Amino acid sequence: MKPSSSPLQVFQSRKMVALLLLGFSSGLPLYLTSKTLQAWMTVEGIKLSAIGLFSLVGLPYSLKFLWSPFVDRFVPPFLGRRRGWIVIMQVGLLVAIAAMSLQNPKQSLQLLAINSLLIAFLSASQDIAFDAYRTDVLDPLEMGAGAAVAVLGYRIALLVTGSLALILADKTSWQGVYLLLSLLMGIGILASFWAPEPKLQTQPPDSLREAVTLPFIEFFQRLGKFRGSAVLVFIVLYKLGDALVNNMALPFLLQTGFTQTDVGAIQGGMGLLATIVGVLAGGAALSKIGIARSLWVFGGLQAISNLTYLILAQLGKNYPFMVIAINIENFCAGLGTAAFVAFLMSLCNQRFSATQFALLSSLMAVSRDILVAPAGRIVEVTGWTWFFVITMIAALPGLMLLPIFAPWNADSTPLDEV
Numbered sequence: 348m349k350p351s352s353s354p355l356q357v358f359q360s361r362k363m364v365a366l367l368l369l370g371f372s373s374g375l376p377l378y379l380t381s382k383t384l385q386a387w388m389t390v391e392g393i394k395l396s397a398i399g400l401f402s403l404v405g406l407p408y409s410l411k412f413l414w415s416p417f418v419d420r421f422v423p424p425f426l427g428r429r430r431g432w433i434v435i436m437q438v439g440l441l442v443a444i445a446a447m448s449l450q451n452p453k454q455s456l457q458l459l460a461i462n463s464l465l466i467a468f469l470s471a472s473q474d475i476a477f478d479a480y481r482t483d484v485l486d487p488l489e490m491g492a493g494a495a496v497a498v499l500g501y502r503i504a505l506l507v508t509g510s511l512a513l514i515l516a517d518k519t520s521w522q523g524v525y526l527l528l529s530l531l532m533g534i535g536i537l538a539s540f541w542a543p544e545p546k547l548q549t550q551p552p553d554s555l556r557e558a559v560t561l562p563f564i565e566f567f568q569r570l571g572k573f574r575g576s577a578v579l580v581f582i583v584l585y586k587l588g589d590a591l592v593n594n595m596a597l598p599f600l601l602q603t604g605f606t607q608t609d610v611g612a613i614q615g616g617m618g619l620l621a622t623i624v625g626v627l628a629g630g631a632a633l634s635k636i637g638i639a640r641s642l643w644v645f646g647g648l649q650a651i652s653n654l655t656y657l658i659l660a661q662l663g664k665n666y667p668f669m670v671i672a673i674n675i676e677n678f679c680a681g682l683g684t685a686a687f688v689a690f691l692m693s694l695c696n697q698r699f700s701a702t703q704f705a706l707l708s709s710l711m712a713v714s715r716d717i718l719v720a721p722a723g724r725i726v727e728v729t730g731w732t733w734f735f736v737i738t739m740i741a742a743l744p745g746l747m748l749l750p751i752f753a754p755w756n757a758d759s760t761p762l763d764e765v
Contacts, residue, residue, distance in 0.1 A: 361543060362484055362485075362493075362542075362543055363492065363493065363496045365538060365541065365542035365543060366481060366484075366493055366496045366497045366500065367496050367497070367499060367500040368500060368534060368535065368537075368538035368542075369433065369477055369480070369481075369497070369500065369535060369538050369539065369542060370477075370496065370497035370498065370499065370500025370501040370503075370504070371500040371501065371503055371504045371534060371535065371538075372433075372437060372473070372477075372500075372504070372532060372534060372535020372536075372538065372539075373470075373473060373474055373477050373497075373500070373501055373504070373535075374500065374501030374502065374503070374504030374505050374508075375440075375444075375504040375507070375508060375528070375531055375532060375535070376440055376444065376466050376467070376469070376470035376473075377470065377504075377505065377508070378505055378508040378509050378512070379444060379447065379463075379466060379508055379512075379525065379528065380404050380405065380463040380464075380466050380467050380470075381401075381402065381405065381594075382509060382593070382596075382597050383508050383509060383512045383513070384401065384459075384463060385398050385401070385597050385598060386512075386513055386516070386597055386601070386607060386610070387452060387516070387521045388401065388452050389597070389598055389601050390516075390521075390607065391452045391453050392453075393452055393456070395598060395723040395726065395727060396723050396724055396727065397456065397723075398598060398723055399594070399595070399719075399720060399721065399722050399723025399724060399726075400720055400723070401460065401463070402594055402717075402719055402720050402722075403717070403720055404460055404463040404464045404467050405467050405712065406464075406467070406717070407464070407467045407468040407470075407471040407472075408467060408470075408471045408474070408708075408709065408712035409709045409710075409712040409713045409717055410471075410709060411471040411472065411474065411475050411705045411708075411709050411712075412702065412705040412706035412709045414472070414475075415475045415701050415702045415705030415706070416555060416558035416559045416562070416701075416702050417555070417558070418432050418472075418475050418476055418479060418701040418702075418705075419479070419558045419562075419698075419699055419700075419701040419702050420554070420555050420557075420558035423435060426539065426540065426544075427544050429476050429477075429479055429480035429483065429544075429545060429701075430476075430480065430539050430540075430542060430544065432472070432473075432475070432476035433473060433476045433477055433480065433535075433539045434536060434539045434540070436469050436470075436472045436473035436476065437473060437532050437535045437536045437539065438532075438536065439469045440466065440469045440470060440473065440529075440532050441529050441530070441532040441533070441536075442529075443462065443465045443466045443469055444466060444525060444528060444529035444532065445525070445526055445529035445530075446462055446465075447459075447462055447463075447466070447522070447525035447526075447529075448522040448523065448525045448526040448529075449522070450462055450522070451522075474705075474708065475701050475704075475705045476701065478700075478701070478704040478705065478708060479700040479701035479704060479705075480542075480545060481493060481494075481497055481692070482692050482695050482697065482700040482704055483545035483546075483697055483700055484543065484545040485692070492630055492634070493692075494630060494633075494685055494688040494689040494692060495626050495627055495629065495630025495631075495633075495685050496630075497688070498626045498630075498681075498684055498685060498688055499623055499626055499627065502619055502622050502623045502626060502681070503619075503623065504531075505619050505622075506619040506620070506623075507528070507531065508528060509611070509619060510611045510619065511611070512524050512528060512611070513607045513608070513610060513611025514607075514608055514611045515527070516607060516611075517606075517607050517608050517611075558699070558702065559702075561698075561699060562696070562699035562702040562703045562706070563706075565696055565698075565699060565703075566694070566696075566703060566706075569696070570694075570752075573751075574751065574752050577748055577751040577752050578694065578752050579707075579710055580748060581745055581748040581749070581752070582691070582707055582710040582711050583710050583711070583713050583714055583718075583745075584714065584744045584745035584748070585642070585646060585683075585687060585711075585714075585745035585746075586649070586683065586687065586711065586714055586745070587714040587718060587719075587741045587742060587744075587745060588649065588650055588653055588738045588739060588740075588741040588742030588743075589649050589653070589676075589680050589683065589738075589742070590714045590718070590719050591719050591722055591734075591737070591738040591741055592653050592656060592676065592735070592738050593680075593719075594719040594722045595722045595723065595726060595734070596656070596676075597610060598723070598726075599656070599660070599726075599731055600669070603659075603660075603663060603664055604663070604664040605664065605666075605669065609666075609669075613669060613670055613673055617670065617673065617674055618673040618674060618676075618677040619677065621673070621674040621675075621677040621678040621681065622677040622678065622680055622681035622684075623681065624678060624681065625677065625678040625679065625680065625681020625682045625684075625685070626681040626682075626684060626685045627681075627685075628678075628681070628682060628685075629641065629645060629681060629682040629683070629684070629685030629686055630685045630689075632644075632682075633685060633686055633689055638686060638689055638690050638693060638753070639749075639753035639754065639755065639756075640755060641682075641685075641686035641689075642686050642687070642690060642749060642753055643746070643749055643753070643755060644682075645679070645682040645683040645685075645686050646683055646742070646745065646746050646749070647746065648679040648682060648683070649679050649680060649682075649683045649742060650739055650742035650743065650746070651679070651739075652675050652676040652678075652679035652680070653676065653735055653738045653739045653742070654735075654739065655668075655671060655672035655675045655676055656672055656676065656735045656738075657732065657735035657736060657739075658672065659672045660731040660732045660735055661732065687711070691704060691707045691708060691711075692704070694707060695707075722734075725737065
């Protein structure tokens with residue numbers, strides 16, 4: 348595949364359209380157990396410390412590598428090695444998200460947490476199969492465009508479950524919102540049947556034991572122990588500063604005095620559109636400057652963009668600057684995500700793509716779901732101003748690891764191996 352001269356050309360491929368729709372299905376559950384759920388809990392008067400701790404329901408995203416070998420080893424009796432697993436999880440998600448319409452945060456946080464945990468488990472399992480599908484179906488020169496298109500679909504889902512959900516919540520009950528959003532999983536189910544099957548280039552593992560052990564052995568043999576370990580630590584830390592902001596941005600905006608409709612329209616709407624633009628721009632830039640330089644440039648912009656929230660904390664309820672802060676932060680996050688996803692795909696061997704990508708993305712989820720758990724408590728102790736200072740400092744350790752495995756001059760041609 349020749350590099351596209353225009354980002355719009357990727358939509359001419361059935362493969363890319365399938366990745367767009369499956370990316371939408373992959374992104375749909377995330378906010379329903381994180382940001383959107385935080386808004387519901389904030390409106391219901393739940394304590395910030397409890398809201399922050401609810402990020403732990405996302406633990407399956409960090410542990411999904413534990414059951415990912417099953418996806419590499421076993422093949423469902425329909426739709427093949429990847430798409431069959433995707434459909435199974437999508438049907439489960441439709442039911443589990445609909446069950447959220449039966450919950451009430453004021454009456455039982457425990458039941459809400461259990462339901463959210465089930466959604467997170469099914470969503471993480473869908474991601475195992477989808478990430479493997481995306482890695483297997485793309486040729487090397489398609490990775491930049493494929494990563495951008497899949498993330499675009501993912502972000503569109505966040506636009507729906509973030510912006511639209513908050514706006515609808517001002518018109519109707521949160522229970523009704525969750526029931527309505529559950530039906531959108533049908534888009535992914537239909538896309539799974541229509542998507543092309545990847546061409547298998549290598550032999551799948553012959554046993555479950557091989558599926559468990561060989562992905563780890565192959566990864567460290569290929570990269571080396573020191574370099575491979577540095578990569579794993581980098582994956583945990585690269586988006587930590589961004590994750591801290593994302594975890595508490597919605598409570599921050601609501602407590603600053605903005606309404607749910609304000610937040611839904613600006614953060615969930617314009618902000619996610621800015622992320623989409625960032626993802627597409629990142630995918631285009633990645634094909635020009637390579638993965639390594641993209642990680643440097645976009646990672647630095649991610650860290651600096653948190654400064655806008657720090658300024659907003661000083662200004663208070665200021666609508667024009669809220670728009671500026673949200674759009675800058677989300678655009679820079681989109682740039683970083685495009686480079687990061689392409690980087691993860693470049694690290695995977697197709698024979699073990701489900702397990703290896705699950706391990707790598709699980710480590711990424713550690714910062715998003717576990718390391719950010721004390722964020723609410725940090726705010727209660729330090730206040731919003733110092734919290735945003737801490738988020739910028741938290742972005743530095745990941746960037747400091749880049750010289751080890753991705754020096755600035757590591758790649759001079761599009762999509763060279765890091």
